[in-house]
Amino acid sequence: MADLLDRGARPDAVVCFNDALALGALHELIRRGVHAPDGIAVIGFVNVEETQFSQTTLSSIDPGRSQIARTVVQMLCERMGMADGFDSAVPPREILVDFELVARASTVGVPAFRR
Secondary structure, three states, X not given: OHHHHHOOXXXXXXXXXXXXHHHHHHHHHHXXXXXXXXXXXEEEEOXXXXXXXXXXXXXXXXXXHHHHHHHXXXXXXXXXXXXXXXXXXXXXXXXXXXXXXXXOOOOOOOOOOOO
């Protein structure tokens, strides 16, 4: 975030790879007197518990970790329960997992379009 701002960039928003990076971006913005979401909106990914307790609470994408874990365990149990043991010939499956946008102070109130 510091490098981006040092180069003179002023994006409307920053989408971070994970919540740890997003919290770091928020920290740097606050250090420079730029407050999310009015100056730059910030969002992370994973929705770790710490996002609720930062000075500016962090919006995050919750990828449905509980559902992913349950699905993985179920699929492993299915494979382990096969009569012949682990069957590598079982065709791959596509599993879609729900996600949730958890909107908090770092993005709430951002105008839909800025000029």
